[in-house]
Amino acid sequence: MSTPGHESDRTRRHHVRIVEQEQISDGVYYLRVERPFDFLPGQCIAMAMSQISPARYYSLASDPADTEIGILYDLVPGGALTPHLSRLRSGESVWLSDPFGTFVDDEGPAVWIATGTGVAPFLSRARSLAGDILRSRKWLIHGGRTNDRFYFGQELTRRMPDRFLRCCSQCEPSLLPAGSTGRDEFDPIKLPEAGLYRGRLTVWLTQALAARIFEEGSRFLLCGSAGMVVNVRDMLIAAGIPFDRILSEIYF
Amino acid sequence: MKLPLFGTTLPQLEEIAESMGLPPFTARQIANWLYRKNVRSIDAMTNLSLASRDRLASDYVMGLEDPAKVSASTDGTRKYLYRAGSAGNPGGSRFVEAAYIPEANRSTLCLSTQIGCKMGCLFCMTGKQGFQGQLSATEILNQFASLPEKNSVTNLVYMGMGEPLDNLDPVMQSLEILSADWGYGMSPARITVSTIGIVPGIQRFLSESGAHLAVSMHSPFEEERRRLMPVQHVYPLREVLELLRSSDMPRQRRVSFEYIVFGGLNHSPAHVKEIARLLAGIRSRVNLIRFHTIPDTPLLPATDEQMIIFQNRLKAKGILTTIRKSRGEDILAACGLLSTRELTSPAVAADY
Numbered sequence: 053m054s055t056p057g058h059e060s061d062r063t064r065r066h067h068v069r070i071v072e073q074e075q076i077s078d079g080v081y082y083l084r085v086e087r088p089f090d091f092l093p094g095q096c097i098a099m100a101m102s103q104i105s106p107a108r109y110y111s112l113a114s115d116p117a118d119t120e121i122g123i124l125y126d127l128v129p130g131g132a133l134t135p136h137l138s139r140l141r142s143g144e145s146v147w148l149s150d151p152f153g154t155f156v157d158d159e160g161p162a163v164w165i166a167t168g169t170g171v172a173p174f175l176s177r178a179r180s181l182a183g184d185i186l187r188s189r190k191w192l193i194h195g196g197r198t199n200d201r202f203y204f205g206q207e208l209t210r211r212m213p214d215r216f217l218r219c220c221s222q223c224e225p226s227l228l229p230a231g232s233t234g235r236d237e238f239d240p241i242k243l244p245e246a247g248l249y250r251g252r253l254t255v256w257l258t259q260a261l262a263a264r265i266f267e268e269g270s271r272f273l274l275c276g277s278a279g280m281v282v283n284v285r286d287m288l289i290a291a292g293i294p295f296d297r298i299l300s301e302i303y304f
Numbered sequence: 305m306k307l308p309l310f311g312t313t314l315p316q317l318e319e320i321a322e323s324m325g326l327p328p329f330t331a332r333q334i335a336n337w338l339y340r341k342n343v344r345s346i347d348a349m350t351n352l353s354l355a356s357r358d359r360l361a362s363d364y365v366m367g368l369e370d371p372a373k374v375s376a377s378t379d380g381t382r383k384y385l386y387r388a389g390s391a392g393n394p395g396g397s398r399f400v401e402a403a404y405i406p407e408a409n410r411s412t413l414c415l416s417t418q419i420g421c422k423m424g425c426l427f428c429m430t431g432k433q434g435f436q437g438q439l440s441a442t443e444i445l446n447q448f449a450s451l452p453e454k455n456s457v458t459n460l461v462y463m464g465m466g467e468p469l470d471n472l473d474p475v476m477q478s479l480e481i482l483s484a485d486w487g488y489g490m491s492p493a494r495i496t497v498s499t500i501g502i503v504p505g506i507q508r509f510l511s512e513s514g515a516h517l518a519v520s521m522h523s524p525f526e527e528e529r530r531r532l533m534p535v536q537h538v539y540p541l542r543e544v545l546e547l548l549r550s551s552d553m554p555r556q557r558r559v560s561f562e563y564i565v566f567g568g569l570n571h572s573p574a575h576v577k578e579i580a581r582l583l584a585g586i587r588s589r590v591n592l593i594r595f596h597t598i599p600d601t602p603l604l605p606a607t608d609e610q611m612i613i614f615q616n617r618l619k620a621k622g623i624l625t626t627i628r629k630s631r632g633e634d635i636l637a638a639c640g641l642l643s644t645r646e647l648t649s650p651a652v653a654a655d656y
Binding site: 096109152153154155167168195196197201219221252253254276277278279280281282283284285286289290294295296298299300301302303304 | 420534540
């Protein structure tokens with residue numbers, strides 16, 4: 053078993069067996085494979101169908117202590133990998149590189165901000181912290197267009213009560229309470245009911261920063277679409293957060 | 305939908321000719337019209353029979369598009385706006401920019417390769433618009449082919465909007481067309497591809513193209529570079545340097561490191577020392593670039609004096625170092641300022 057960190061060789065490929073694959077939302081899959089290496093939450097792997105086919109990068113979503121590795125991914129129609137990958141079943145196999153990357157949280161207070169499958173590194177970190185997460189001073193703010201875009205939302209709600217917020221920019225009208233405008237007011241004292249804010253992540257975050265609800269000295273870790281990362285990073289800088297406390301991960 | 309002929313390679317044209325029942329030599333004739341005679345319609349390919357032209361026109365269009373707008377700088381730089389990405393975005397409007405930079409003894413065209421950019425560099429205006437799509441080889445080359453000053457262009461640099469090596473196939477295809485004898489027949493020494501350091505892309509680029517390579521460094525220190533350029537998480541600079549050090553590099557290929565100098569941040573003696581250590585054994589040069597400030601940035605431009613001191617210190621370490629002249633800043637055409645954010649209608653609503 054290889055180890056995380058600088059010994060990593062991303063050109064090495066491990067042939068791993070699929071334990072299970074599940075479609076967890078429209079166009080979104082969670083793949084579980086045997087774990088051939090150790091890794092740190094926040095690290096990613098290159099995944100391919102064979103030793104020579106094109107690889108794509110994914111953050112690992114599982115607890116590093118698990119015997120399996122979890123990979124959360126979007127199906128990209130016409131893509132080189134995911135249309136094939138999404139058809140694989142238990143017992144079939146894929147190829148993974150060694151883990152690599154330095155998008156790694158530390159022990160201090162942190163605000164994790166994600167959109168879509170960008171929640172994966174934070175899911176891994178939350179799982180690795182297990183019961184310690186309640187005193188670890190971490191927040192997770194997850195943005196999505198609709199209610200079905202908050203992957204592992206129930207698990208995260210259970211793991212991070214009062215510290216996990218889903219910001220739904222276009223909640224389906226049928227899911228809104230009677231008389232609701234579809235937009236929640238910001239409350240600096242408590243999170244909205246069920247940790248669901250009906251409005252844009254950036255709107256909630258702007259008010260949360262103004263109300264100074266995050267611990268002093270928190271690091272901000274951003275993972276998701278390029279648009280979200282640059283937009284939120286600008287907001288944080290405008291709010292006076294030093295840029296050396298902002299860590300951004302990009303998808304490509 | 306009809307496909308574009310412009311931007312296709314000779315082997316692709318041969319497949320097209322075969323599939324349409326045209327004589328095999330037609331492919332080379334079409335390439336000649338596209339890339340040497342610079343015609344802008346299939347009808348103008350007059351050494352093809354009328355029947356052949358009709359057959360081609362039934363399935364293909366030229367794919368060339370004139371610039372939608374031009375902005376002229378007081379220093380002579382011109383910024384052209386091109387419509388792009390319409391294939392995957394029906395009803396939406398998307399644009400890219402190209403900058404034409406005339407100088408006394410050369411004229412450079414700076415090409416875009418993506419609509420927006422995914423890389424999220426802290427200092428770049430293109431990054432602030434997010435990513436809206438890849439350009440095809442047709443759209444990359446159209447910025448050159450439809451440029452009013454095309455005939456005076458001496459150098460091409462892939463340094464406009466987007467990360468070229470994140471759009472590898474179309475970029476490599478465009479390089480092939482530029483340098484092939486059946487294409488534009490340009491010397492690769494007149495072309496530079498810039499990257500923030502995508503290692504697999506550099507590997508393929510080095511093996512398939514003879515063009516010059518420019519790598520964005522901006523800091524020799526891992527932690528500092530990570531804050532400026534998120535790509536450092538995935539492709540640390542040391543891996544880029546290891547690759548360059550271990551690659552066979554012909555003497556005519558130039559490797560340069562682009563370095564934006566931020567006031568008070570990345571021009572200390574410690575930076576000089578570390579750059580010299582990292583670049584030992586790599587035949588290269590360092591281009592210092594003035595930071596063109598953008599909204600909401602925590603970064604500052606360096607003063608002229610800071611730039612010169614930094615340059616002299618690097619030179620004293622034996623590193624060939626130049627300060628790149630800023631061009632087109634008044635029309636937002638200078639390095640790091642290209643953006644079509646205001647003109648780009650989103651394909652889908654934002655999820656944040």
